Amino acid sequence: MNGKNPFASTAGIIFVGAVIGVAAILLQKFGNPANMGICVACFERDIAGGLGLHRAAIVQYIRPEIIGFVLGSMVMALMAGEFRPRGGSAPIVRFILGMVAAVGALVFLGCPWRTVLRLAGGDGNALFGLAGLICGIAGGTLFFKRGYSLGSSVKQNAAVGWFFPLLMVGLLGLYLAFPQISGQPQSGPIFYSVSGPGSSHAPFLLSFGVALVIGALAQRSRFCTMGAFRDLILFRYGHLFFGVLAMFVAALAANLLTGGFHAGFANQPVAHTDGLWNFLGMVTAGLAFALAGGCPGRQLFMAGEGDSDAAVFALGMLAGAAMAHNLGTASSAAGIGAYGVQGTLIGLAVCLVIGFAFSRKA
Amino acid sequence: MLIDTRGLSCPQPVLMVYPHLSGSEPIDVLVDNTTSQENVSRAAARNGWNVQAEEEGDGVVRLELRK
Numbered sequence: 001m002n003g004k005n006p007f008a009s010t011a012g013i014i015f016v017g018a019v020i021g022v023a024a025i026l027l028q029k030f031g032n033p034a035n036m037g038i039c040v041a042c043f044e045r046d047i048a049g050g051l052g053l054h055r056a057a058i059v060q061y062i063r064p065e066i067i068g069f070v071l072g073s074m075v076m077a078l079m080a081g082e083f084r085p086r087g088g089s090a091p092i093v094r095f096i097l098g099m100v101a102a103v104g105a106l107v108f109l110g111c112p113w114r115t116v117l118r119l120a121g122g123d124g125n126a127l128f129g130l131a132g133l134i135c136g137i138a139g140g141t142l143f144f145k146r147g148y149s150l151g152s153s154v155k156q157n158a159a160v161g162w163f164f165p166l167l168m169v170g171l172l173g174l175y176l177a178f179p180q181i182s183g184q185p186q187s188g189p190i191f192y193s194v195s196g197p198g199s200s201h202a203p204f205l206l207s208f209g210v211a212l213v214i215g216a217l218a219q220r221s222r223f224c225t226m227g228a229f230r231d232l233i234l235f236r237y238g239h240l241f242f243g244v245l246a247m248f249v250a251a252l253a254a255n256l257l258t259g260g261f262h263a264g265f266a267n268q269p270v271a272h273t274d275g276l277w278n279f280l281g282m283v284t285a286g287l288a289f290a291l292a293g294g295c296p297g298r299q300l301f302m303a304g305e306g307d308s309d310a311a312v313f314a315l316g317m318l319a320g321a322a323m324a325h326n327l328g329t330a331s332s333a334a335g336i337g338a339y340g341v342q343g344t345l346i347g348l349a350v351c352l353v354i355g356f357a358f359s360r361k362a
Numbered sequence: 363m364l365i366d367t368r369g370l371s372c373p374q375p376v377l378m379v380y381p382h383l384s385g386s387e388p389i390d391v392l393v394d395n396t397t398s399q400e401n402v403s404r405a406a407a408r409n410g411w412n413v414q415a416e417e418e419g420d421g422v423v424r425l426e427l428r429k
Contacts, residue, residue, distance in 0.1 A: 008400045082396050084421060089369075144373060152369025155394075155421075222397050227372065234373055235380065239404060293371050 005080075007220035010242055016221040017243035021250030023210045024117050025260060027065075030202035034260075034269035035121040037251075038065060038214075039114035040296035041105035041285075042270075044314070045321035045330075046198050047171065050191050053322035056330075057185060058196025062175045064208040066300065067168045072215020073304025074165045080220070085161030087308030089153040093354055094292055094309050098316020099323065100347040101288035101296065106321060106330040107281030107340045108132065109271055111296045112225035112289070115282070116244060118271065120251035122263035125271050128278035135279075136286020137229045140355070143291065144234065147360030150291075153309055161306025164314070175204075197270050215301060224298035226289040270333060277336045277344065284347040291354055363387055367402070368394040368422060376401050379427075383409040389427040392418070399423050 006012050024037030036042055042059075049060030077083040105111050108129040110118060115133060118126035140148075178188035185194050193199040201207065217223070221243065228240035255261040265273050272278070289295050292313050294302060299317075302310035324330040329343030337343070363382065367375035375391070375398040382389055383406060393399045403413045406427045414426040 005396075005400070008404075080396075084395065089371075144377060149370070149374055153371070154369060222400070230373060235376065235405065237405065237408070293373075 005220060007217065008222070010239060013221050013223065013239060013243035014246040016217045016223050017246030018250040019217060020113075020214055020223070021116075021120070021247040021252075022254050023214060024113070025120075025251050025254035025258065027202045027207060027210060028260065029258060030206055031200055032202050032207070033197040033200040035118045035123055036110070036114055036197065036270055037117055039110050039117070040066070040069075040300065041102055041111035041317065041321065042109070042114060042197070044102065044296070044317050045106060045325070048318050048322040049193070049198060049325070052189070052191050053318070054325035055191075056325040057191075058193050059198040059325070060185075060191040060193045061198040061201055062171055062190065063201070064172070064175065064204055065211040067172050067175075068208045068211025069215040069218070069297065069300045070165055070168045070304040072212035073219035073301040074215075075212075076216035076219040077305040082219070083161060083306050085156045085158050085306040085308070086153045087156050087160055087312075089309045090150040090358070091309055091312045093150055093358070094313045095316035095319070096350060097288045097292040097354065098299075098313040098318075099320030100350050101285045101292070101313075102317040102320030103324050103329050103343045103347045104281045104283070104285030104288060105296070106324045107336055107344050108278050108285070109331050111285075113247075113295070113297055116225070116248045117251055118268070120248055120255055120261075121269070122255075122261045123268040123271055124263065124265040125268060125273055125275065125278050128275045129282045132279040132282030133286040134229050136283040136288075137226055137290045138233050139283070139287045140290020141230055141234045143355040143359055148291070148355060148358050149360070150293075150358055153307070156308065160308045164303045164308065164311035215304060218297065218301045219304060222298075223301075224295050226286070226295035226298065230290055272331050272333055272335045274331075274336050277331070277340060280344050280348070281331075281340070284344050284351065287348065287351040287355070291351060364390045364392070366392045367398055368392050370398070371395065372398055372401050376405050380405065383411065386429040388429075391425040391427065392422055393425060394422050399425065
């Protein structure tokens with residue numbers, strides 16, 4: 001722990017951001033959905049579908065990227081002596097924040113990573129999502145200034161740190177034991193989309209391999225899209241922000257070089273044009289990320305380091321994503337869901353209650 | 363001054379130290395994860411402080427912030 005970590009430098013975080021940006025476009029070229037090379041919220045939603053937790057037939061696929069992020073981070077944390085089983089900082093609240101985050105993100109149709117990728121692909125609707133994300137995070141910083149805290153986590157039994165990575169190994173086992181059968185919506189107990197975003201995916205080894213590398217790099221560099229804006233607003237520190245900027249620039253450059261940039265608002269891939277709810281969906285999600293202390297990607301990397309509170313948040317997102325489709329709060333390319341408005345506003349209210357309840361000056 | 367941030371994750375350790383960085387009184391900060399160590403060290407260095415890290419055992423590090 002003596003500061004011999006090159007990825008903690010500004011050059012390090014810029015390198016990692018750029019790698020993630022290029023890797024996302026690479027995954028798109030090899031089959032992942034357009035402007036969705038990597039989307040933690042969407043991919044957790046797809047995993048929920050693959051397991052049958054929701055039955056939206058177009059978004060069901062056990063995404064190897066999510067598994068790879070956690071396991072890559074875990075291996076790197078073990079090698080660096082940073083695997084620390086810990087938890088106990090208001091887990092139920094973290095689960096609920098995860099649910100709310102997924103509901104909000106699926107109204108916009110993307111996590112912060114996909115927000116960056118949509119912008120890099122020319123999707124103007126993502127400007128509303130980005131503005132919402134920044135507003136939500138800014139709201140979170142106001143709670144931090146009021147003394148908001150979910151309380152201390154404590155060191156826990158080693159097994160606590162292993163369970164989430166083991167769940168990922170379990171998912172990997174299911175994926176390998178019941179591989180996709182071409183044209184079939186089901187393989188054994190596992191669901192596979194035959195059309196829609198869930199049917200678009202890069203080959204397994206590429207998805208998994210790229211995700212392992214990203215997981216390892218992100219563990220070392222602490223790459224976090226929520227932290228990027230939070231630190232900028234709270235402390236005027238640009239360190240993490242440079243990483244996100246690098247991700248955007250790299251993805252944009254890769255798109256321009258490969259013909260993946262199409263500027264406009266209408267007919268953007270897996271996106272709708274309802275600006276108000278693109279904005280408000282991400283206000284809700286951004287506030288939930290801020291109150292939980294990390295963007296969806298960062299939560300996976302922390303879960304890989306043995307942080308069971310982050311693991312509980314990720315499981316909350318899985319449950320929230322399933323619920324978003326079962327209850328009709330999730331959007332589609334046609335527009336927001338039947339209950340998207342209610343889902344967004346209830347989620348926002350839940351975040352505000354949590355924010356005030358856990359502020360010392362409340 | 364001793365600031366104990368054990369068990370807390372960012373941004374709270376930085377938030378706890380931040381108000382004291384404008385002064386010059388020596389500050390010791392206890393951290394128990396590398397991310398907090400890096401963030402507190404980075405914030406202190408940016409404000410012109412020298413940071414020395416001492417292992418306290420059991421994953422805890424004492425950051426000695428000196429102007």
